Amino acid sequence: MCLAIPAKVVELFPQEQNRALVEVAGVRRHIDTGLLVDDPPEEGDWVLIHVGFAMSKISEEQALDQIQTLTMLGEQDAAMEEVQGYNLGET
Amino acid sequence: MKFVDEFRDPAVIAKATEEISRLVDPGRQYRFMEVCGGHTHAIYRFGLKDLLPPNIELVHGPGCPVCVLPMGRIDDGLSMAQDPNVIFAAFGDMMRVPGTQGSPLEHKARGMDVRIVYSPADALKLAQKNPEKHVMFFAIGFETTAPSTALTVMRARELGVRNFSVFSNHVTIIPAIRAILDSPDMRLDAFIGPGHVSTVIGCRPYEWIAAKENRPIVVSGFEPADILQAVVMILQQLKNGEAKVENQYKRVVPWEGTRAALRAMAEVFELRPYFEWRGMGFISQSALRVRDAYAEWDSERRFQVPGIRVTDPKAAQCGEVLKGVLKPAQCKLFGNECTPEHPVGALMVSSEGSCAAYYNYEHRKIAALTTIGAPV
Numbered sequence: 196m197c198l199a200i201p202a203k204v205v206e207l208f209p210q211e212q213n214r215a216l217v218e219v220a221g222v223r224r225h226i227d228t229g230l231l232v233d234d235p236p237e238e239g240d241w242v243l244i245h246v247g248f249a250m251s252k253i254s255e256e257q258a259l260d261q262i263q264t265l266t267m268l269g270e271q272d273a274a275m276e277e278v279q280g281y282n283l284g285e286t
Numbered sequence: 287m288k289f290v291d292e293f294r295d296p297a298v299i300a301k302a303t304e305e306i307s308r309l310v311d312p313g314r315q316y317r318f319m320e321v322c323g324g325h326t327h328a329i330y331r332f333g334l335k336d337l338l339p340p341n342i343e344l345v346h347g348p349g350c351p352v353c354v355l356p357m358g359r360i361d362d363g364l365s366m367a368q369d370p371n372v373i374f375a376a377f378g379d380m381m382r383v384p385g386t387q388g389s390p391l392e393h394k395a396r397g398m399d400v401r402i403v404y405s406p407a408d409a410l411k412l413a414q415k416n417p418e419k420h421v422m423f424f425a426i427g428f429e430t431t432a433p434s435t436a437l438t439v440m441r442a443r444e445l446g447v448r449n450f451s452v453f454s455n456h457v458t459i460i461p462a463i464r465a466i467l468d469s470p471d472m473r474l475d476a477f478i479g480p481g482h483v484s485t486v487i488g489c490r491p492y493e494w495i496a497a498k499e500n501r502p503i504v505v506s507g508f509e510p511a512d513i514l515q516a517v518v519m520i521l522q523q524l525k526n527g528e529a530k531v532e533n534q535y536k537r538v539v540p541w542e543g544t545r546a547a548l549r550a551m552a553e554v555f556e557l558r559p560y561f562e563w564r565g566m567g568f569i570s571q572s573a574l575r576v577r578d579a580y581a582e583w584d585s586e587r588r589f590q591v592p593g594i595r596v597t598d599p600k601a602a603q604c605g606e607v608l609k610g611v612l613k614p615a616q617c618k619l620f621g622n623e624c625t626p627e628h629p630v631g632a633l634m635v636s637s638e639g640s641c642a643a644y645y646n647y648e649h650r651k652i653a654a655l656t657t658i659g660a661p662v
Contacts, residue, residue, distance in 0.1 A: 198324050198508065199482055199538075227407055229437045230547045243485075243538065246377070246427075247405025248434040251485050251544065257537050264509050268331055270637070276378075280404035282411055
């Protein structure tokens with residue numbers, strides 16, 4: 196459960212500073228970006244996410260590396276299950 | 287995401303294994319502990335043991351959150367959730383971990399309101415959607431996960447959500463490493479440091495391991511090339527007679543850690559004087575509890591916690607395996623009474639548990655070879 200999932204920030208919300216819409220392998224979910232307040236991500240940035248929170252900003256190349264790692268570890272299904280399970284954006 | 291068949295860059299792997307054979311002293315036995323369960327999983331999955339010389343032994347460490355949780359804490363959490371007004375929310379990893387009267391999943395089958403969440407923020411959302419109920423989030427994890435729980439508690443206070451609390455079972459990695467180094471039956475030459483824990487805490491907290499204990503520690507990523515590179519860096523240090531903290535995973539781990547995550551953790555949590563670890567006993571200042579300022583969101587203060595202490599099933603040797611004294615297959619129950627399908631100990635439940643990793647990759651492979659009569 197300590198593996199992190201790479202995600203691309205596709206939308207930010209000026210009204211909700213700590214919220215971002217991200218995309219992981221075609222799936223879009225809301226995450227919390229509160230742990231990156233010192234250096235917040237922008238639209239188009241890649242982040243590593245863990246239990247619904249962005250942990251760090253990474254480069255696109257690192258993100259693709261991390262996708263490979265998860266795939267090689269056989270964790271891609273678990274990662275997608277986690278991302279699909281996020282309900283942060285639901286009202 | 288597509289499957290990939292082999293290592294992305296075989297040339298890098300080949301170069302690292304060459305370096306390893308160049309640096310290794312054939313007359314010496316090496317024991318390196320990979321602290322993190324994610325590394326344990328990767329090592330088995332990629333068969334990295336087979337790429338190392340036989341005199342380098344990788345010892346699996348305690349970095350698997352569900353594995354180190356003593357059964358009494360699971361019983362405590364389930365006991366609080368006996369109240370029909372309580373929803374028990376936890377990560378999927380927790381659901382099959384056995385308590386004395388069965389796992390959370392088995393309690394669900396008996397009528398307890400048990401929900402899988404993928405984020406502590408989802409547990410908070412669950413509380414907002416069920417104002418007539420109380421949602422208890424069974425929080426587990428090292429410093430990778432604790433900041434997210436902390437921010438969620440801060441959000442609960444900001445939003446005034448009072449039917450939500452956290453049963454904190456968050457633990458910290460440094461005291462566990464110290465306990466292992468203090469253990470008289472353990473001899474280790476170096477550590478492969480955890481990747482994502484270090485994203486939060488940085489590399490400084492490991493400095494005592496090098497300076498005082500004279501052991502190299504190299505923070506590593508999770509790819510085969512990363513782990514082999516970390517082994518190269520350790521061997522280089524040992525060859526030079528050095529002990530330093532090095533960061534192989536610079537692309538993700540900042541030396542100073544992530545300040546906002548550390549701030550959130552410090553805002554909500556404080557160290558417990560002591561905490562019980564499965565098989566390792568009580569370790570002082572090794573876990574996090576909710577601070578007074580957030581008492582309202584602390585399950586342990588909202589409910590009567592029985593403080594149950596139970597010993598693990600006698601025949602199961604989870605503690606010895608967790609400390610790296612025994613290999614998974616040396617436990618008496620391994621592969622017989624205890625399998626991933628029917629786990630007796632928590633190390634068989636999580637994919638990061640060394641028993642499950644060993645069973646899924648080594649044991650099944652050996653079993654398959656034996657069945658078809660090939661030499662093992």
